[in-house]
Amino acid sequence: xxxxxxxxxxxxxxxxxxxxxxxxxxxxxxxxxxxxxxxxxxxxxxxxxxxxxxxxxxxxxxxxxxxxxxxxxxxxxxxxxxxxxxxxxxxxxxxxxxxxxxxxxxxxxxxxxxxxxxxxxxxxxxxxxxxxxxxxxxxxxxxxxxxxxxxxxxxxxxxxxxxxxxxxxxxxxxxxxxxxxxxxxxxxxxxxxxxxxxxxxxxxxxxxxxxxxxxxxxxxxxxxxxxxxxxxxxxxxxxxxxxxxxxxxxxxxxxxxxxxxxxxxxxxxxxxxxxxxxxxxxxxxxxxxxxxxxxxxxxxxxxxxxxxxxxxxxxxxxxxxxxxxxxxxxxxxxxxxxxxxxxxxxxxxxxxxxxxxxxxxxxxxxxxxxxxxxxxxxxxxxxxxxxxxxxxxxxxxxxxxxxxxxxxxxxxxxxxxxxxxxxxxxxxxxxxxxxxxxxxxxxxxxxxxxxxxxxxxxxxxxxxxxxxxxxxxxxxxxxxxxxxxxxxxxxxxxxxxxxxxxxxxxxxxxxxxxxxxxxxxxxxxxxxxxxxxxxxxxxxx
Amino acid sequence: xxxxxxxxxxxxxxxxxxxxxxxxxxxxxxxxxxxxxxxxxxxxxxxxxxxxxxxxxxxxxxxxxxxxxxxxxxxxxxxxxxxxxxxxxxxxxxxxxxxxxxxxxxxxxxxxxxxxxxxxxxxxxxxxxxxxxxxxxxxxxxxxxxxxxxxxxxxxxxxxxxxxxxxxxxxxxxxxxxxxxxxxxxxxxxxxxxxxxxxxxxxxx
Numbered sequence: 001x002x003x004x005x006x007x008x009x010x011x012x013x014x015x016x017x018x019x020x021x022x023x024x025x026x027x028x029x030x031x032x033x034x035x036x037x038x039x040x041x042x043x044x045x046x047x048x049x050x051x052x053x054x055x056x057x058x059x060x061x062x063x064x065x066x067x068x069x070x071x072x073x074x075x076x077x078x079x080x081x082x083x084x085x086x087x088x089x090x091x092x093x094x095x096x097x098x099x100x101x102x103x104x105x106x107x108x109x110x111x112x113x114x115x116x117x118x119x120x121x122x123x124x125x126x127x128x129x130x131x132x133x134x135x136x137x138x139x140x141x142x143x144x145x146x147x148x149x150x151x152x153x154x155x156x157x158x159x160x161x162x163x164x165x166x167x168x169x170x171x172x173x174x175x176x177x178x179x180x181x182x183x184x185x186x187x188x189x190x191x192x193x194x195x196x197x198x199x200x201x202x203x204x205x206x207x208x209x210x211x212x213x214x215x216x217x218x219x220x221x222x223x224x225x226x227x228x229x230x231x232x233x234x235x236x237x238x239x240x241x242x243x244x245x246x247x248x249x250x251x252x253x254x255x256x257x258x259x260x261x262x263x264x265x266x267x268x269x270x271x272x273x274x275x276x277x278x279x280x281x282x283x284x285x286x287x288x289x290x291x292x293x294x295x296x297x298x299x300x301x302x303x304x305x306x307x308x309x310x311x312x313x314x315x316x317x318x319x320x321x322x323x324x325x326x327x328x329x330x331x332x333x334x335x336x337x338x339x340x341x342x343x344x345x346x347x348x349x350x351x352x353x354x355x356x357x358x359x360x361x362x363x364x365x366x367x368x369x370x371x372x373x374x375x376x377x378x379x380x381x382x383x384x385x386x387x388x389x390x391x392x393x394x395x396x397x398x399x400x401x402x403x404x405x406x407x408x409x410x411x412x413x414x415x416x417x418x419x420x421x422x423x424x425x426x427x428x429x430x431x432x433x434x435x436x437x438x439x440x441x442x443x444x445x446x447x448x449x450x451x452x453x454x455x456x457x458x459x460x461x462x463x464x465x466x467x468x469x470x471x472x473x474x475x476x477x478x479x480x481x482x483x484x485x486x487x488x489x490x491x492x493x494x495x496x497x498x499x500x501x502x503x504x505x506x507x508x509x510x511x512x513x514x515x516x517x518x519x520x521x522x523x524x525x526x527x528x529x530x531x532x533x534x535x536x537x538x539x540x541x
Numbered sequence: 542x543x544x545x546x547x548x549x550x551x552x553x554x555x556x557x558x559x560x561x562x563x564x565x566x567x568x569x570x571x572x573x574x575x576x577x578x579x580x581x582x583x584x585x586x587x588x589x590x591x592x593x594x595x596x597x598x599x600x601x602x603x604x605x606x607x608x609x610x611x612x613x614x615x616x617x618x619x620x621x622x623x624x625x626x627x628x629x630x631x632x633x634x635x636x637x638x639x640x641x642x643x644x645x646x647x648x649x650x651x652x653x654x655x656x657x658x659x660x661x662x663x664x665x666x667x668x669x670x671x672x673x674x675x676x677x678x679x680x681x682x683x684x685x686x687x688x689x690x691x692x693x694x695x696x697x698x699x700x701x702x703x704x705x706x707x708x709x710x711x712x713x714x715x716x717x718x719x720x721x722x723x724x725x726x727x728x729x730x731x732x733x734x735x736x737x738x739x740x741x742x743x744x745x746x
Contacts, residue, residue, distance in 0.1 A: 077661065080665070080674070081668070081674050081676040081677060082661045082665065083608070083657070083661075083677045083678065083679050083680065085653055085657050085679065087647070087653065088650060089635050089650065089651050090571045090572065090651065090654060091571075112650055116679065119676055122612070122674065124676075134646075138647065141640070141645065144640060145640065148640070
């Protein structure tokens with residue numbers, strides 16, 4: 001204690017002035033009677049109450065909220081020697097100040113403060129309060145916290161979706177294996193016991209399983225196209241009731257096998273709509289086959305098509321196992337199935353309803369599902385915008401199944417894969433064609449450069465080791481012989497996307513047929529090409 | 542080497558419980574949650590040995606709220622929490638997730654205020670008991686290891702010192718967080734405190 005320094009020393013005065021003029025925080029001082037003695041510039045600016053108004057007045061008269069909030073006790077403690085800090089989190093502020101913060105509207109200033117005794121030797125002569133504006137800090141911390149929460153949420157989502165994909169892959173391999181088991185099993189039986197009586201039955205099972213696998217792969221490809229935005233609709237004026245009826249016809253055998261009845265109710269004079277008939281039939285087919293799958297034997301399914309304001313509404317209602325409320329929001333998500341366990345009782349990939357939603361949304365429509373809960377049945381509906389003027393629904397042109405013949409046509413087949421090659425040879429020989437088959441592009445070029453076999457058409461696989469199908473056709477188009485250069489060519493490939501088709505055509509093929517090959521489609525394509533090119537007589541020229 | 546008798550220990554626990562009760566009431570009021578504070582144990586150590594004792598209780602970096610008190614009884618008072626304890630305490634008190642203390646100024650401030658309340662209550666109780674005026678410094682929070690904390694003690698380099706270590710169990714919302722109160726005193730101050738505690742204990746009978 002320096003008793004020689006009087007309170008009015010130049011240094012004390014200077015320090016006092018420094019606090020008075022301090023611009024970045026509030027400082028006020030009271031005496032031991034808690035009468036305000038100093039009120040600095042910052043406080044005057046922020047509160048709009050000047051030092052002249054404050055100094056000389058009892059603190060709690062000026063700031064009565066201090067008593068209401070119990071802050072008066074901190075001042076009494078300070079007069080007893082205690083220091084008190086007030087965190088923003090617990091107190092929000094000490095002196096309430098409302099101002100327009102960064103022009104973002106009126107907000108309350110976030111503050112931290114401390115209340116300290118002022119000691120002269122052993123005697124407490126007053127209190128000093130220091131207030132700091134921490135609004136910026138509080139906002140920054142809140143933003144940081146939000147960002148952390150958002151990134152945590154994103155991580156969770158990514159984990160969920162990766163888990164869903166894992167589950168999906170497990171399901172996928174199971175679903176692909178199941179029909180293969182039947183195909184391989186029955187094929188072995190046929191081979192080892194050529195005289196079995198149930199031969200026709202075995203072939204039927206093999207075909208059914210192969211088709212079901214094809215359906216699965218088509219669903220997958222459709223989903224891939226939709227995800228990459230490459231699904232194109234072939235829009236026409238179509239009739240929903242015709243489409244729905246066709247889907248019912250397809251599903252009736254499966255329903256009948258489970259003794260499930262499908263009832264239909266189509267409103268009269270339904271307006272037509274703009275849509276892709278094939279895709280919309282896929283939608284209704286999916287809804288119905290789902291209903292059949294999840295409805296127990298002896299159940300019922302209703303298919304209804306009616307007007308709904310400017311839309312057409314199609315609903316499929318069943319008496320099946322229903323959907324638990326917590327799964328309802330995810331019904332239309334891809335890869336989602338209510339039961340993803342290995343022991344689940346229903347097959348499928350969980351793609352059906354996801355495809356339904358995507359196709360309906362591409363048509364500008366909406367989907368929805370209602371279920372009162374497990375064992376209480378399900379109702380799935382779609383709405384599609386109807387045409388205001390009733391147009392003439394498009395009736396797909398009826399193509400008579402003309403018997404195709406390839407008699408006298410010479411075909412060169414290139415495929416590195418033995419089974420695929422043999423299958424095509426057998427198919428085309430069936431139509432009367434003369435067929436040569438080789439396993440590589442180089443072998444094909446060898447034949448084309450010679451005169452021993454002069455094909456009318458080339459049918460080539462695309463993905464082959466060494467020279468692939470693209471390179472083969474490009475080379476053919478540069479060969480010296482005009483006959484060979486102009487040889488019609490068909491690409492047959494498991495790459496079934498529209499871009500693959502374009503790529504094949506650009507490389508020099510006239511036609512592109514996806515695998516698995518339908519014998520009739522291939523034969524028709526060959527017949528068309530042969531008819532469109534030079535007459536076979538030119539061959540010898 | 543001074544040691545506390547069982548009687549002195551009991552009396553200290555009882556006195557500290559009064560202070561902790563006041564602190565718990567303040568914290569409950571501030572947070573809107575029921576906060577309880579227990580003093581299960583008080584031990585006395587020579588300052589040279591207190592580091593070892595503390596390192597058995599807390600590990601790695603610790604958050605400490607440090608206040609110096611001056612007057613007829615003078616020394617250092619600290620609330621020590623391990624870093625995870627500090628984070629949990631802050632989450633429980635404020636109901637929002639804590640960021641790492643190093644970047645969460647609000648969390649540091651909350652812990653500082655909690656330490657401030659607790660240390661004020663205890664030293665206030667001692668002050669009343671001794672009928673002396675004790676003045677405090679502004680509380681200071683630091684995050685460092687136990688060794689560095691001991692280095693920062695005001696009385697670390699003044700003769701023989703003793704440290705009272707008080708286990709402080711915070712109980713709130715079904716969770717318990719243990720902190721440690723360390724009050725470092727000179728021999729003279731400690732002697733005065735213990736005599737006052739004994740007198741108080743006599744007066745209670």
